[in-house]
Amino acid sequence: MSVLALLQESLGTLVDTDEASLEDARADRSGHAAAGRPLAVVHAERVEDVQQTMRIATATRTPVVVRGAGTGLAGAANAGAGEIVLSLRRMTAISEIRPDDLLAVVEPGILNADLNAELATHGLWWAPDPASRDISTVGGNIATGAGGLLCAKYGVVRDAVLGVDLVLADGRLLHLGHRSVKGVTGLDLTALVVGSEGTLGVVVAATLKLRRLVPGETCTVTATFPGVRSAAAASAAVTAAGVQPAIMELMDAASLAAVHALLALPVPSAGTAQLTIQTDGPAAAEEADTIAAILRAHDGDTVVSHDRVEGERLLAIRRSMHAAMASLGTTLIEDVSVPRSAMPAMFDEIARIEREYGITIPTVAHAGDGNLHPNFIFDGPETPPHVWAAADDLFRAAIRLGGTLTGEHGIGVLKRRWLADELGDDQWQLQRQIAAVFDPLGILNPGKVFSLDA
Amino acid sequence: MSVLALLQESLGTLVDTDEASLEDARADRSGHAAAGRPLAVVHAERVEDVQQTMRIATATRTPVVVRGAGTGLAGAANAGAGEIVLSLRRMTAISEIRPDDLLAVVEPGILNADLNAELATHGLWWAPDPASRDISTVGGNIATGAGGLLCAKYGVVRDAVLGVDLVLADGRLLHLGHRSVKGVTGLDLTALVVGSEGTLGVVVAATLKLRRLVPGETCTVTATFPGVRSAAAASAAVTAAGVQPAIMELMDAASLAAVHALLALPVPSAGTAQLTIQTDGPAAAEEADTIAAILRAHDGDTVVSHDRVEGERLLAIRRSMHAAMASLGTTLIEDVSVPRSAMPAMFDEIARIEREYGITIPTVAHAGDGNLHPNFIFDGPETPPHVWAAADDLFRAAIRLGGTLTGEHGIGVLKRRWLADELGDDQWQLQRQIAAVFDPLGILNPGKVFSLDA
Incomplete structure (x- = not known):
C-alpha cells in the first residue's frame, strides 16, 4: 500500500491532497520554496493523529515536515516532493491557564496573538513577541526559538517554556520539562527542543512560563x-x-x-x-x-x-x-x-x-x-x-564581531551552508549525532539545518 | 605505564596523590562518600591541562570526576576507587568583564561570591545565588544548574549562561553558545550542559549573562x-x-x-x-x-x-x-x-x-x-x-503534585534510583543515549545521574 493510502486509511479526512494545500506547503515567508510538491498534508487534530502519522512515516521511511502557520523566514517548514506535511494548525486548545502558578498549557497551533488575547483577560501574558505574533503559532515560535522586540528586557522563547510534550519520530510520546519554576532532574531536553526547527520531534503541547501584565504607563x-x-x-x-x-x-x-x-x-x-x-x-x-x-x-x-x-x-x-x-x-x-x-x-x-x-x-x-x-x-x-x-x-x-548567523529566524534551508562555519566541524558533527538519537532514520525535516546539500 | 605514571609524566606537579587530598575528594556536603579512594587529583591550571587529562583518561579508559569546591548536596562530585579527580579549583581567572554587553567570561573555579565582589565594582552582578555562594564555584553552579533565593524574580543558572567552552571526553575543545542576547544557530547545547552534572564534558570557561546592580532600597x-x-x-x-x-x-x-x-x-x-x-x-x-x-x-x-x-x-x-x-x-x-x-x-x-x-x-x-x-x-x-x-x-x-525530585541540587548518586520515575523509561533511555554521544566510552562521572547501580 502506498504511503498516501496508509495515511488515508488511518487518518481519513484529515489527509488533504488538494492541489492548493500542497502548493501552499512548499513555501514559507522567506520567499524560498521547496522543489516539487509534498505527498499530502495531514491536519492533525489530536496528539494521537500526530503519533499515527509518525508511526506510518517511520514504517515507510517517509520524511515529515512539521508545519504551523508557515510564517518562518528560513525555509525550515517548506515541504517538497515525497514528503508528508504534518500541520498542527488545528491544534489550538488552551488546556490550562494558572494565574497562581504563572503558567499555561497550550497546543502548538494557537496563534501567539490569540493566546495573548486570552491571557490578557487573566492579567497575564506570554512575553515572546516576534514581529509575526499576529500570524505565527506558539509551536512555530518554539521550533525557531523566536525572539522579537522585547527580548532584552523580557527574554526569548527559551526563557519562557517550562516543558513540552514531544512525539518522537517513531510515534512515542515524551513529557519533557516541568511545571515548577526550578527543576534540574536530568538533562534539560526542553531547552534542546526550543529552536530545533522540527529536527528532534513534534511538539504537541507546551507548558509556558507566563508574566503578569506590566502595570503603569508606557x-x-x-x-x-x-x-x-x-x-x-x-x-x-x-x-x-x-x-x-x-x-x-x-x-x-x-x-x-x-x-x-x-x-x-x-x-x-x-x-x-x-x-x-x-x-x-x-x-x-x-x-x-x-x-x-x-x-x-x-x-x-x-x-x-x-x-x-x-x-x-x-x-x-x-x-x-x-x-x-x-x-x-x-x-x-x-x-x-x-x-x-x-x-x-x-x-x-x-x-x-x-x-x-x-x-x-x-x-x-x-x-x-x-x-x-x-x-x-x-x-x-x-x-x-x-x-x-x-x-x-x-x-x-x-x-x-563575536556575533551569530541568526538571532531569531533559524537556519532552515537558507543558512545551512554557514552553520559549520559558526559551530566548528566538531560541534556540527556532535549536533548531528544528537539529532540522530531522537530521529535515527533521519525522517524529521531532512535537508534542513544540518544537511550539507546546500 | 600506569594511569598515574602517565598523568605524572604529562602533568608533573599538578598531579596530587596526597592522602588527605584523595580522602577529601571522596565526599561533598551531602554527607555521602564514595567507596574507596581515587587514583589522583589533577589540579588543572589551564585548558590544556584539562585536555591532556582527558586524553590520558580516554586512552586508558579511566573514569574522571570533575570537581569544583565540593559543596554539592547530591554526591555528583564524589570520586572513588580507580577514578581520576579533575579539580578546576585553580582556574579562577576572570578573562573579560563587559559592562556595555552585560557579560563576563570566567574560568570555572572562581567562587560565585568572589566573582560577584569583582562585578560589583563595575555596578554588575551575576544573579544566580545558591545559599552556598560564598563557598561554591561558578563551574559547580553550572554543573548542577543551581538555583538559590532570588530565582522567582531573577532566574536560575540556565537563564544566566550565554555560552561555555567544553572539553569532551576525548580532549577536544568545543565553543558552545554565543555572546549576543539572541542566538539560535543549531541546537542549544549550552542549555544542555547546564545541569548535566559532569556527564557531558568539562566546562573550562563560561560566558555569563550579567545584570546591573538593582538600584534603590531593599x-x-x-x-x-x-x-x-x-x-x-x-x-x-x-x-x-x-x-x-x-x-x-x-x-x-x-x-x-x-x-x-x-x-x-x-x-x-x-x-x-x-x-x-x-x-x-x-x-x-x-x-x-x-x-x-x-x-x-x-x-x-x-x-x-x-x-x-x-x-x-x-x-x-x-x-x-x-x-x-x-x-x-x-x-x-x-x-x-x-x-x-x-x-x-x-x-x-x-x-x-x-x-x-x-x-x-x-x-x-x-x-x-x-x-x-x-x-x-x-x-x-x-x-x-x-x-x-x-x-x-x-x-x-x-x-x-506536578513537581520534581530536585529543584536545584541535582541527581548525583543520591537520587538516581528515582530519576526514571520522573522522566519515564523512554526519556531516561534517550537522555542516556545523548550523554553517550558526548562520552561514548562512559568515562565522565560514571555511576552518577543515569546509573542504575543504586
Whole structure:
C-alpha cells in the first residue's frame, strides 16, 4: 500500500491532497520554496493523529515536515516532493491557564496573538513577541526559538517554556520539562527542543512560563540622527548607561525612507536614521527622561511621549518595515546578531558591503539586544548569486564581531551552508549525532539545518 | 605505564596523590562518600591541562570526576576507587568583564561570591545565588544548574549562561553558545550542559549573562504564623496577588525552633512558622506594603523594615538553617520543587510522612518558586533505611503534585534510583543515549545521574 493510502486509511479526512494545500506547503515567508510538491498534508487534530502519522512515516521511511502557520523566514517548514506535511494548525486548545502558578498549557497551533488575547483577560501574558505574533503559532515560535522586540528586557522563547510534550519520530510520546519554576532532574531536553526547527520531534503541547501584565504607563522616545552610525552609537550608550528599555528599534536611512514613502509621510532628510524606544513598568517616565537626555547628547532630534496611543502610532512606522520592503521587490531578510557594543561596527560592515557589491541593504535592528535585520531586495523569485555573495560577507562579518548567523529566524534551508562555519566541524558533527538519537532514520525535516546539500 | 605514571609524566606537579587530598575528594556536603579512594587529583591550571587529562583518561579508559569546591548536596562530585579527580579549583581567572554587553567570561573555579565582589565594582552582578555562594564555584553552579533565593524574580543558572567552552571526553575543545542576547544557530547545547552534572564534558570557561546592580532600597517583611500551612497559604497568596518579591523564604516550626536555639534567641511559641520576604527595585516600598497587607489578612504577625541592615539581620535567621540542622545530627537535605499553588498541599504531605514514619522533618522553602528543602536528621554517617523510605514517599508526593525530585541540587548518586520515575523509561533511555554521544566510552562521572547501580 502506498504511503498516501496508509495515511488515508488511518487518518481519513484529515489527509488533504488538494492541489492548493500542497502548493501552499512548499513555501514559507522567506520567499524560498521547496522543489516539487509534498505527498499530502495531514491536519492533525489530536496528539494521537500526530503519533499515527509518525508511526506510518517511520514504517515507510517517509520524511515529515512539521508545519504551523508557515510564517518562518528560513525555509525550515517548506515541504517538497515525497514528503508528508504534518500541520498542527488545528491544534489550538488552551488546556490550562494558572494565574497562581504563572503558567499555561497550550497546543502548538494557537496563534501567539490569540493566546495573548486570552491571557490578557487573566492579567497575564506570554512575553515572546516576534514581529509575526499576529500570524505565527506558539509551536512555530518554539521550533525557531523566536525572539522579537522585547527580548532584552523580557527574554526569548527559551526563557519562557517550562516543558513540552514531544512525539518522537517513531510515534512515542515524551513529557519533557516541568511545571515548577526550578527543576534540574536530568538533562534539560526542553531547552534542546526550543529552536530545533522540527529536527528532534513534534511538539504537541507546551507548558509556558507566563508574566503578569506590566502595570503603569508606557513611554515612547523617538529620535532622528544624521546617520545610522550615530543612531547605533546612541543606542549602545543607552544600554551602557544601565537603563533597560522594553523596546529599542533602530531604522537606517533606506528603511526609514521606504516606510515614509509607503505611509505617505514627509520625506526624511537624506541619511536620516531613527531610534524608537519604549519604557514600561514603575520607572517608565524616569527612564524615558534619562534615555532622552542620552539621545540628545548624541545629537538626536528627540521627542518624548507619555501617551500610549501616540506611542503605538510612532512604533507603527517600525512595524511597517516588512510591507515597505515587499513594495520594493523580493526580499531576503537577514538576521545576524552581535554583542550590543559591536552594533556600530556591524553597521560599518554593512556600509562596506553595500559599497563593495553596489547594492543598498535597508537595515532595521532590535538595538536593545544587538539583533540586525539587513534586507536584500531584488527582482524575481530566486536570490541572485551576488546577493548570496553579499550575504556570505555579512555572515562572516557578524561572526568576526563575536556575533551569530541568526538571532531569531533559524537556519532552515537558507543558512545551512554557514552553520559549520559558526559551530566548528566538531560541534556540527556532535549536533548531528544528537539529532540522530531522537530521529535515527533521519525522517524529521531532512535537508534542513544540518544537511550539507546546500 | 600506569594511569598515574602517565598523568605524572604529562602533568608533573599538578598531579596530587596526597592522602588527605584523595580522602577529601571522596565526599561533598551531602554527607555521602564514595567507596574507596581515587587514583589522583589533577589540579588543572589551564585548558590544556584539562585536555591532556582527558586524553590520558580516554586512552586508558579511566573514569574522571570533575570537581569544583565540593559543596554539592547530591554526591555528583564524589570520586572513588580507580577514578581520576579533575579539580578546576585553580582556574579562577576572570578573562573579560563587559559592562556595555552585560557579560563576563570566567574560568570555572572562581567562587560565585568572589566573582560577584569583582562585578560589583563595575555596578554588575551575576544573579544566580545558591545559599552556598560564598563557598561554591561558578563551574559547580553550572554543573548542577543551581538555583538559590532570588530565582522567582531573577532566574536560575540556565537563564544566566550565554555560552561555555567544553572539553569532551576525548580532549577536544568545543565553543558552545554565543555572546549576543539572541542566538539560535543549531541546537542549544549550552542549555544542555547546564545541569548535566559532569556527564557531558568539562566546562573550562563560561560566558555569563550579567545584570546591573538593582538600584534603590531593599525592604524586608517578616511574619509569624500559627502553623506552616497558613504560612504556605500566605506565600501562595502573595504570588497570586501579582507582587514579585526578590526573596520569599519560609521556615516551618521545627526549623525556626532549631535556629532560635542555635542563635540563643527566645523560644518561639509551639507550631510557629515564619515567612521572610524582601522586595527591591523602584517599587520596593510599595510592594512591601502590599505584601504586609496580604500577610496580615492571613493572620500573620507582620513587621516591615525599610532598613537594609535590619533586613540582613532578619534574613540571617534563615541563613543559619544549615548550621542549625548540623547541630542536631547528620542531615539529608532534600530538594523537591512543586508548582507554587501546591505548596500548602506539599506541606500536608510532609506532615503525613512525619506521622507515618514517626520522624520530624524540619523544612524550609524558597516559597516564591515552590522549592522545598525538607531535612532528615539522623545519627551516624549512613542514611538509615526508614529515612530513605520516608524520602521515597516524599519524592513520589512531589511528583504527584506536578513537581520534581530536585529543584536545584541535582541527581548525583543520591537520587538516581528515582530519576526514571520522573522522566519515564523512554526519556531516561534517550537522555542516556545523548550523554553517550558526548562520552561514548562512559568515562565522565560514571555511576552518577543515569546509573542504575543504586
